[in-house]
Amino acid sequence: MDGATPTTTTLTELYHAYYGSTSSPTRFIKAVNSIAASNVKADSSAQLRYDPAIQADGESLEELQATLIARYPQILTSILHDESYSAARALLGTSYHSIQKFYSHSTWVEQGNVGILEGLGIPGSDLGNLAGESDNVCTSCANPQGECSANVILGSGLSTGYYEYEDEVGASFLIPKPPTGGKCSHGGALDASASQPAEGGINKDTTSPCFSPHFYLHSYAAEMAVEATDHYLNVILDAVGEEKYRRLFDLYFGSALSICIDTTGSMGDDIDAVVDQVEQIVAHSTVELYILVPFNDPEVGPLISTSDAQVFLDAVRSLYAHGGGDGPEMFWGGLQMALKATPDYGSLFCFTDADGKDGELMEGLISLAQQKHVKVTVILSDIYKKSEQTDEGGDTKLVTSVEEYQRLADSTGGLLISTDKFDVSDIVAIIGEGVETSTVTLESLAEMTGSLSVSLPIDDSILDFEVRITGVLSQAMLFDITGTAYDLTDKAALEATAGVEVISHTGTFLAVRFLSPRHGVWSLSVSASVDYALAVSATSSLDFLGEFALLDPSPPHPHYRKTEGRPLTNTVYYLEVTLVGHLESEVTRVSKVEFVDKSGTVLREIAYAGDVADQMYIRTDPLPDHSFYIKLFGHVSSGNMFTRMMPVLITPVETSVEVWASLQDLSAKPGDSASAKFIVTNYGLESFFNIYGTDDMGFLVNVEPTRIYLKNNQSLPVIATFQVPLDATHGTVSTVIVTAQSEKQTQSVNSAIAHFVVLPQESDFEPPTCSLVNDPICTGFNFNGICDTLQWSVRATLRDTGSGLYRVDAVPEGTTFGVSDFLPGTTADVETYYTATCCTTQVDIIGVDGVGNVGKCHIDMGVVGGLIYDFEVDQVGETWLVLHWNITPSDYAIDYYDLSINGVPSQHITCHDVSF
Template sequence: MMGIIKGKPLCFVIDTTGSMADDIATVRLVTSSIINSKVGTDEEPSLYILVPFNDPDFGPLIKTTDPEVFKNAINSLSALDGGDFPEMSLSGLQLALTGAPSNSEIFLFTDAPAKDVHLRSTVIALIERTQTVVNFMITDSTVTNRRRRSGNIQQQHREISASDAQLYRDLAQASGGQAIEVTKSELPVATSIITESSSADMVTLLQAARSPGKADNFSFIVDETVTKLTVYITGRSISFTLISPTGESQQSSDATGSLITASQSVGNFKTLQLKKQVGQWEMRMMSTNPYTLKVMGQSPIDFLFDFLEAAQGLITGFDVLDTRPKAGVNGSLLVSVTGSDSATLTEVALIESAGSGEIKGVVLPQGSGNFLVQFERIPSVAFVVRVKGQNVSSTPRASVVFQRQLPINFRASNVTITADSNSILVPGTPFSVPFSVMTSGTGGNFTIRATNSQRFDSTSPTSLFLESGNSTNGTVTLSAPLNTPSGTDVTLTIEAEAPGGADTNYIVLRFSVVNTVTDFTHPVCELLSLRSNCSENCSLSTWALSARVSDGAEGTGVDRVSLKQGNGTMNTNLAADNENVTLVSYSASCCSPDMELQVVDRVGNVGSCFYTLRENPPAAISLSTKVTQSLFLCLSVMVLGLHMLTEGGVQ
């Protein structure tokens, strides 16, 4: 229920346009490596997800627990022409975010800018709501210009512009992921992050970003449970000094040193393997170029959390928020420590994403590894959640102090948005979702955006006028096509943005499509012909029949016809003039004089039709006739029994 599953999901969102052939080949190699090395172990991914995209299409989402199915899906990808340069990358990412479990990690591969930039805020809302990390693997691109000149296709070499790449950097930073920018030849080296982060027990000790870049100092605590301590840095011309708990230091310019056991640089991406030392480390970044810094390791101890709000109604308590929390006022979190029965939290803080400001909360233990944390104020700027605690060690040494951070960047809002609707969506029937928006900030015309994960037709207001402190209502109406399968999941995101884009909030709702069942009658049979040339020697003669099977004018249609009784040969085909009618032909030896058809319609109603060469019973008996005859037989036996008892003197 809290999103905890064995093994991390492996989720790829892949551009499949013509210039991506090399990238797709690299993904195949990475997939095979992970699957071959981890299947059957505790590190095996719990779920495999693939979303292809190009232009104008994206999807379908492929979700499976079978590694071979996933491998085959990757192997079947082919790089095809995608029209103009920008692609539907954010649409593919939106689909992955709605289909992957919470607390997942997604890797998006592309060499083109996003065509669907309007989904930027929707994607950020889904990142926050699902607490999912998104990494972008961006390569330079060669695209085909479709304009023909003198019968030739002109080849052009184009790269993603700085402004286009910035969108991917912003989304990566919002999720606590990384935007790795490399050439196509460098991509195989850069994908090492996928193999490392696919480990189920990877935890984040520190996540920070500075854009624009500036000199800053960052500290993180390494506890005894952490192994494979790794630093990830993105940025150009980055310089730093690393200081261990013992005071030993090593600079980025040092080719050798005792703190960094291995390092690798490719494109704008750098990884450092650190020698493990328990205690507080410090990383002094000295670059003025934009950069991200992430410190990770393997450990069983981690945490999950939800924003809370006071419950409305007669019962006191808290409800989990499905929107952003209110800015500038008090707020609460429910934090759950995972991986240890003896761990306790000593500090929970909200750290400003772009600076060093922090707000510490009051930690109240709730039992079973859960902690209620209350804050006097939720920051009005983007922030991350960091926890510190102690884990009682089984060794004679003192308890272990640990630090963990959720990499996702969160924002509070002065806008409040609420919505409520039936959770069942019926195909072909308009589905209304009423919502309400209120602001405690400056009023005005607020932009309204409503998007759904299935691209169903929808209508909604594009703007609402709000006065500070007063709410305004609106409605989103969805229409699912009649052929939408039952069980289809739909995620609806409704956003409200203040004038000028200074503030925004969202609500994410999930619905299920259910086709209403109105067909409660079973299919029926109509005998068209019955022929035989039976003789005393039954083995030398045959008989045959043809029948018409239908589900009636109001039925859903015949799904399948099977031979329930009989040793003959049966063939079926649809009637040429009516797709709701199935024609059945049957032939058998006269030694096998009985046959019975079982007919099932598309909602599971079952009909049975019996035919025979014998004089009794009649040639054809439908299911309802057989039931009536059975009831008549039972009543006859009961009457005969009562008569015998009466004759014997029993009243």
């Protein structure tokens, strides 16, 4: 018997219930948070926050529906055709914003509707009876401000409130309230129209009468918004299928193995070594997605992205060294292609023996890797020898070398490993570790010289931890809580010690794991005469996500606005901390946040005295002008201290680049062009700024101007122009990066990242049709205990005359499901055959067309009798439980129940022992 999921269950608990307690939910929570962030961004983006068709204001419901319907195929095709999940999440969050605002801004609730408007945002659906221009919808409230009730005219057409406020940028978007005296206002302290007849307002945004006249309906509107969100998700699930739906939310147990590799002529031996490594990793790791990007000169790619290990291995084995006449190669272009395909919170391994000749891409790609939380490890072989070669072709591209590779690794939490020849036995372990999914960072130090001593709190949630040190060491000693010493430079002694695993041990790199460690504070002492770096990671369910946000109190909707790109120096932010796994790890206190530089020096220390929660907002001090990591400190129930570090190196700057474009500006049909505006603002010394633009699909043809002069606190626009080839596939997504860098303060560089989507050539809002050839029958067998003794079958015909059928499916899986003569894109009839036992009485035969419209045959033979539902634990004692459950109606008497705990049979209960 399976119990219902409690409404108080956290995302982490839900994830662990399905994937197990040792698997990290961080990627899943990041995916959910990114959708939520796009939702919130609709209240901060200049092109969205004022638009009535986005915010459900000003009786613009037809425009709202049209906008949602136009975005629907962008969401679906970006998943179905391009598997660009980051773009899909961004688009999905924007649609959720409008869907949820509909219930708090419209009169849907006040008109007495008890269910959601299922057609909202769905192609082929309309919104029903809408109020006309001359229709009265509201009457005046007793006061223009504060609580107001019974001011919506029952039976009038569906409407939304008008919202007016002073804002220079928003003035061109706002729709003035008509002077008829019968239209509703949004209402609240920020709405100037609330004092115009009909006075008052209808919004249900908050529980405060100061901001929401219908505050008392907030909970009801919120419940409807949640139900509508769930409905929209189910539509997407039907359209994309279970596998791609899981990818949308980064819901999978394993991780990704992502490799980009230089295939120029000098890499022959290195390619052979990598092939050997990859074969071992595939054989011994849990990998769900394999990514391979070869880069040469001038070619980059092709990209291989597959869940099939054999396809990946065949692609790796087919690599061979060729070409590359000059020294530097297209390293950054290879990284760009690999980054697009690598899932968030993944690890990417880049192999090369050369400088990078396309260094103008570097700053934007570092920003993209940080945004995706992808750790980039660069493995170099003989680079100093090849760097001596010159580019005889006179190429003017910006050349980068070891220093820039080191910055890439430091900025993303990866490693820079330099070796004369790849040692398979050592490097394979490093890459294999990158496939693990539950790794958290405890400490990271770089560019160290001399001696250091560092404390390592090992809290109760840590299953094992690993120390990695890069450099030639004089001494490295680790001490546990009892004072027992481990000499990290003595490989033989480590290998002979129980509970210690030597992962890699060379003259310049060591990685040692400690299994089932004693919990408490360990200490590590290291000394060396040359530069070295160390990192300590652990396997744990306790982690955190951190984002900087600014509190924006301005209309139309005050909110926390997350910072995109690098944050600004000397600016006070709110650090949004999402604490992952704090319930399972029994976190009792979060005590402080530290900003520390690469050497471990504390630049800022911010105490926190608030409650422990899934999300916490911690007000920072002004950000330093040096790069830093974020460390979080606290305690668990045992009293042991915990610490976690975000591996991303944050570099505050004095420049911002913002996307100042609508979704329409960042999309076009094949053969068409489009342009999008980006705003560059300088908060530092007046200077010329160089502007760089790139995108991974080559749609970006021009960025103008390429050089601008900005005074302090001055902003200027930059226009990016796109041209979509005629043969481009709709749903293709190109990641666009626009970067601005000060010539006077070269470290002051920032980037804006956007997604450009290829639209379908023709609009298609008609779903596929589905018709049943026969009706299934389970009469007399639709009861628990006998339902599995009879099979039923059904035939159905699917057809789509627009963009053609793209996907055919049946949910749930039956005994068999057959599809005849189906090729994606077909407009001919497709015959399906489905069989199942009579235990399966509700089935959908689903057809999805090329733009994501869903058509289905729904089969419903009623509920199987005698099934248990609403299974709950009412009371708990030391040795007993009081259980409660319901049973679906049955024509047969119930004889007994079998109770299982954690899948193990526990008790056989006959019916006379049960109290009803």
